[in-house]
Each structure stands twice: as C-alpha cells, then as structure tokens.
Amino acid sequence: MTDLEQNRFNMVEQQIRTWDVLDQDVLDLLYQIKREEFVPVAYRFMAFADMEIPLEHGAVMLTPKMEARILQELAIKKTDKILEVGTGTGYMTALLAQLGAHVDSVEIVPELHAMAKINLQTQDITNVTLEQGDAAQGWPDHGPYDVIVLTASTPVLPEAFQQSLAPGGRLFAIVGEEPVMQAMLITCTAPGDYTSIHLFETSTAPLKNALQRERFHF
Numbered sequence: 001m002t003d004l005e006q007n008r009f010n011m012v013e014q015q016i017r018t019w020d021v022l023d024q025d026v027l028d029l030l031y032q033i034k035r036e037e038f039v040p041v042a043y044r045f046m047a048f049a050d051m052e053i054p055l056e057h058g059a060v061m062l063t064p065k066m067e068a069r070i071l072q073e074l075a076i077k078k079t080d081k082i083l084e085v086g087t088g089t090g091y092m093t094a095l096l097a098q099l100g101a102h103v104d105s106v107e108i109v110p111e112l113h114a115m116a117k118i119n120l121q122t123q124d125i126t127n128v129t130l131e132q133g134d135a136a137q138g139w140p141d142h143g144p145y146d147v148i149v150l151t152a153s154t155p156v157l158p159e160a161f162q163q164s165l166a167p168g169g170r171l172f173a174i175v176g177e178e179p180v181m182q183a184m185l186i187t188c189t190a191p192g193d194y195t196s197i198h199l200f201e202t203s204t205a206p207l208k209n210a211l212q213r214e215r216f217h218f
Helices: 004-021 024-032 041-045 063-073 090-101 108-122 157-162
Strands: 080-086 102-106 128-132 145-154 165-177 179-189 193-202
Touching: 004 024, 004 063, 024 063, 024 090, 063 090, 063 145, 063 165, 063 193, 080 090, 090 102, 090 108, 090 128, 090 145, 102 108, 108 128, 157 165, 157 179
Parallel strands: 080 102, 080 145, 102 128, 145 165
Antiparallel strands: 165 179, 179 193
8 A cells, every 4th residue: 555545544544434434335335536636735644644635725625535425425426416615626516516416615715726626637526517607695596406505604594505405405604703613504495495414523624705693783
C-alpha cells in the first residue's frame, strides 16, 4: 500500500468509521473518489486530515467525517434528484453524483465555481449541472428535489428549502450561529408536512448571504 492509500485508509478507519459512519456504500465511495484531487494544491498535504480546509472568500471544505456522515444520513438512492448549495471544490458534488441520479450544484464564488467545473470534468463526472449564483436562501424554480444539501451553515433555515423537497425528500442543514450549531435532517413526509431531527452539534462557516436572525433593538 502506498503512503497515499495508507493515509486514505487511516482517514476512513480512524476518523470516519469511528464517527458511526458504517454504511458500506459510503465507505467504498471514499476510496473510489480521490479526495486529494479536489483539494487546492496549497493544502493538498491536509487532504486526509480531520480538519476543515480553507477555500476562497471564507468558505471551507468540510472535514472528511462530516462529508461522510452527511451522505449516510441522507440515504441517497440512485433515482434521487439532488440540490447542493455551495459547490466548493466539487468533492461533495462528486460524491453526491455517484450516489444519486443528478446533482444541481450552486456556487456563489466565481473562482470556486470554475475550480469545481475543472475538477469534475477531470474526473469524468457528467451527471451534474453547475450554476454560479446565490442559493443561500433557496433555489425554488428548479425543484422539487429528493435531496438538498447545504454545505455551509445558516443562522436561520429559509422555508424555501423545505418547500423545494419532493414527498419523501430529505434536507441536510447546519443551523445556528457560533459557538454551537445544530446539524439537522428534515424530511418531507407529505406535501406541506415535515419532520425534523437534530443529529448532532457542530460549527462551521456560514453561507455567504445566509438568512440572518432578526435582531431586536431597544
């Protein structure tokens, strides 16, 4: 086993599996899609580290265990139409594309949009539509979706995301503000009806132009 593959193995076994990510399809995918190919060159030495990787304009690449946990919680099916808010470098996009039918991914930062486009083309991942735009408060004219993933946090979760779910659809979002945020899984049980599960506490960078809490001034 090369050093690269040993590091990948350690990432899966020591970081991801120990965080209760046991779905074999997800674990296999982490060996198939090479994470280091999506990490900016300056940070490639951190590709398998248990830490967020800084990107352009305050964005981050989530930790490997967070990426894997999101995939497991969403239980993606081969028929699922997926919306990703925050393409970043395209790594999560690639993972989603391998599990689902098609991914619409929206990125507000032009440099990241361009980077993701190159990365996905290089990996020959074609069941993806990349858009440059602002979807922090919803992408309502393109649904409904079976799966929606917000790859950064939002202080308040806009109702537009729930409304974009198809019946049976699942939404992953990290909601709140520092120091403590809630990772949430929201399911559309029927048109207009939703259930919400708090998965775990965490903290990560917010979406640019995310919906803010109302502030009361006296």
